[in-house]
Amino acid sequence: MASISIRNLNKTYPDGVEVIDGLNLEIKDKEFIVLVGPSGCGKSTTLRMIAGLEDITGGELAIGDRVVNDVQPKDRDIAMVFQNYALYPHMTVYKNMAFGLELKKVPKDEIDQKIKEAAKVLDLEKYLNRKPKALSGGQRQRVALGRAMVRNPAVFLLDEPLSNLDAKLRTQMRTEISKLHRKLQTTFVYVTHDQTEAMTMGDRIVVLKDGKIQQVDTPENLYNKPANIFVAGFIGSPQMNFINSKVTQEGSKYFIKIDGCTLEIPAGKNKNDILSKYAGKEVVVGIRPEDFHLDQAFIEMAPKSLIDVKIDLTEMMGAEVYCYGKIDDEAIIFRAPSRFRPKEQEEIVVAIDVNKIHLFDKETTESIII
Amino acid sequence: MLKKSQLARTAKKTNRTITFWLLVGSLSVFFPLYMTIMIAFKDPSQMSNSIAGILAFPKSWSFDNFQQAMAITDFWHTLSNSILITGATMIVAVIFHSLIGYAIGRSMQKRGYRLLYLYIISGMFVPFAIIMMPIVKQTAMLGIDNRFGVVLLYSIFYLPMNLMLYTGYLKNIPLSLEEAAAIDGASTFKTFWSVIFPLMKPMHATVAVLTALGTWNDVMLPLVLLSGTGQNTLPIAQLNFQSQFGTNYNLAFASYLLALIPMLIIYIIGQKQIIKGVVNGAIK
Ligand SMILES: Nc1ncnc2c1ncn2[C@@H]1O[C@H](COP(=O)(O)OP(=O)(O)O)[C@@H](O)[C@H]1O
Numbered sequence: 001m002a003s004i005s006i007r008n009l010n011k012t013y014p015d016g017v018e019v020i021d022g023l024n025l026e027i028k029d030k031e032f033i034v035l036v037g038p039s040g041c042g043k044s045t046t047l048r049m050i051a052g053l054e055d056i057t058g059g060e061l062a063i064g065d066r067v068v069n070d071v072q073p074k075d076r077d078i079a080m081v082f083q084n085y086a087l088y089p090h091m092t093v094y095k096n097m098a099f100g101l102e103l104k105k106v107p108k109d110e111i112d113q114k115i116k117e118a119a120k121v122l123d124l125e126k127y128l129n130r131k132p133k134a135l136s137g138g139q140r141q142r143v144a145l146g147r148a149m150v151r152n153p154a155v156f157l158l159d160e161p162l163s164n165l166d167a168k169l170r171t172q173m174r175t176e177i178s179k180l181h182r183k184l185q186t187t188f189v190y191v192t193h194d195q196t197e198a199m200t201m202g203d204r205i206v207v208l209k210d211g212k213i214q215q216v217d218t219p220e221n222l223y224n225k226p227a228n229i230f231v232a233g234f235i236g237s238p239q240m241n242f243i244n245s246k247v248t249q250e251g252s253k254y255f256i257k258i259d260g261c262t263l264e265i266p267a268g269k270n271k272n273d274i275l276s277k278y279a280g281k282e283v284v285v286g287i288r289p290e291d292f293h294l295d296q297a298f299i300e301m302a303p304k305s306l307i308d309v310k311i312d313l314t315e316m317m318g319a320e321v322y323c324y325g326k327i328d329d330e331a332i333i334f335r336a337p338s339r340f341r342p343k344e345q346e347e348i349v350v351a352i353d354v355n356k357i358h359l360f361d362k363e364t365t366e367s368i369i370i
Numbered sequence: 371m372l373k374k375s376q377l378a379r380t381a382k383k384t385n386r387t388i389t390f391w392l393l394v395g396s397l398s399v400f401f402p403l404y405m406t407i408m409i410a411f412k413d414p415s416q417m418s419n420s421i422a423g424i425l426a427f428p429k430s431w432s433f434d435n436f437q438q439a440m441a442i443t444d445f446w447h448t449l450s451n452s453i454l455i456t457g458a459t460m461i462v463a464v465i466f467h468s469l470i471g472y473a474i475g476r477s478m479q480k481r482g483y484r485l486l487y488l489y490i491i492s493g494m495f496v497p498f499a500i501i502m503m504p505i506v507k508q509t510a511m512l513g514i515d516n517r518f519g520v521v522l523l524y525s526i527f528y529l530p531m532n533l534m535l536y537t538g539y540l541k542n543i544p545l546s547l548e549e550a551a552a553i554d555g556a557s558t559f560k561t562f563w564s565v566i567f568p569l570m571k572p573m574h575a576t577v578a579v580l581t582a583l584g585t586w587n588d589v590m591l592p593l594v595l596l597s598g599t600g601q602n603t604l605p606i607a608q609l610n611f612q613s614q615f616g617t618n619y620n621l622a623f624a625s626y627l628l629a630l631i632p633m634l635i636i637y638i639i640g641q642k643q644i645i646k647g648v649v650n651g652a653i654k
């Protein structure tokens with residue numbers, strides 16, 4: 001059993017800065033959980049508190065059924081993979097992996113067997129006698145994983161383990177780590193600032209900002225039902241477009257106005273008539289870049305949700321084009337299949353998929369409808 | 371951006387200046403060394419009062435001076451004393467000063483340790499002459515006016531410099547290594563011996579060489595603590611060549627050359643590591 005319970009966790013560094021403020025999180029056994037957020041938001045601090053490398057200022061941290069606030073890192077049954085790998089430079093790959101086990105007084109032949117096993121899984125068999133210096137970045141990363149693996153921990157903690165690798169290797173290691181998680185069947189807590197990593201790897205994702213949890217959910221839900229403007233903007237690339245607008249009411253129907261175009265909000269989205277509170281008020285409309293449509297069929301189908309866009313710039317990505325433009329002086333970006341590549345400086349008509357729009361409260365930034 | 375031709379030109383220019391100063395530097399080292407060797411191998415009768423006589427090659431190369439010098443200084447006995455004292459100081463320096471450097475260097479965010487660091491470093495500014503008499507008295511009272519006392523005092527005299535070197539070098543060693551070791555289950559002590567100490571190797575070499583050079587050549591401390599105990603070190607024994615009536619340069623220089631050999635060996639052994647240490651600090 002290696003669930004992790006974080007209750008009301010607080011961290012104030014000696015210099016008086018409160019980095020983590022009342023964090024609550026339940027991580028399930030065998031879950032792959034990703035902590036994601038912009039740099040400086042307290043991801044590493046949280047992970048290091050779980051590892052026991054950083055004192056907990058307040059609150060409670062339990063691994064399994066045991067409160068571990070005051071337990072030494074080595075007794076927490078965890079393993080950690082560091083961003084810079086933190087391999088012992090003067091030891092061979094073999095010795096790097098063996099070090100922890102030797103300290104635990106594991107018999108030599110058992111150590112040997114564990115290392116051979118890990119080396120096989122991680123494709124490191126040929127490099128066991130090399131020093132870390134003589135390995136490539138990807139290989140070092142795998143040694144760091146191996147060192148964690150042989151300890152057979154209940155919890156794996158990984159702090160931006162891929163950020164020192166080049167793009168191609170990163171994609172490759174991403175799948176390898178996911179595979180490793182499936183194989184090992186243990187709890188993984190993975191820290192990254194990269195939303196793509198978070199989306200592709202996590203069972204659930206914790207979005208952090210300024211030491212506070214914004215939302216905890218599956219990748220799908222984070223993407224489709226972001227809780228606030230921050231999450232909506234952070235998850236997804238290119239970013240969601242945010243346009244200031246106003247809600248108007250006519251009978252039981254609600255509309256938003258964008259650049260002279262009036263969009264009707266589908267009744268199905270107005271759960272519990274929440275929009276009645278916002279009639280006449282300013283809101284922020286969120287539209288994902290893929291919810292603009294250029295093809296004729298869609299435009300004919302949705303004559304009421306057409307809007308003029310002046311294209312500034314297009315970026316060819318291969319299968320699709322990123323189009324940067326302006327609606328009523330608000331910069332937007334949308335993606336289109338590359339056969340529809342608009343010309344730069346052209347004025348074009350696009351259709352907005354009103355079923356996919358999000359509305360956010362302008363004051364609280366909380367999501368109103370999704 | 372610099373053009374290739376520009377690059378080449380600047381490179382050449384720097385080279386010339388550096389070469390010139392290197393030349394001046396090596397000449398100023400080489401000349402006394404040359405003189406020492408010439409005089410050491412010369413019979414005293416070949417020394418004329420002219421510069422040419424001193425600088426000329428000996429008519430016949432002879433080891434007589436060396437033999438005599440060894441006899442006068444009771445060479446093997448004083449050599450083993452010197453080696454004992456220097457060796458012991460070196461070992462103490464590498465083991466304990468690195469340990470102290472680690473303890474203080476990794477706790478510098480705490481005020482107490484910062485003050486301790488400054489306190490120890492300030493020891494560098496205390497001239498030996500000022501504390502010489504008290505030391506003589508104190509060591510006599512404590513009964514450590516012997517080789518042990520000399521090693522003990524050297525270990526303290528070299529602590530400030532070595533502390534500075536070790537704490538400086540520690541900044542090259544990432545903290546995450548220690549955190550990894552903590553997770554692996556190593557105690558602070560184990561972390562030091564298994565991770566930090568081996569990684570400090572280039573600095574060990576530097577510290578060992580600098581400490582060895584200093585203690586090996588030192589006259590004052592052994593002179594005030596050891597004279598009369600029959601436990602002379604080489605520099606003290608070499609004082610015998612100077613008498614009221616003059617100095618026997620041929621014997622003295624032969625003896626100096628002999629005394630040079632162990633230091634040469636230590637330097638050659640440590641050299642590779644030292645360069646590594648310097649480069650490491652410079653490039654990282
Ligand atoms: N040892 C420390 N002392 C003081 N402040 C720190 C320390 N470590 C981190 N911080 C601060 O805490 C905040 C969160 O840091 P961190 O957890 O490393 O962020 P992240 O990993 O999300 O980028 C940052 O503002 C950082 O400056």
Ligand SMILES: [Mg+2]
Nearest residue numbers: 043044045160
């Ligand atoms: Mg971080």
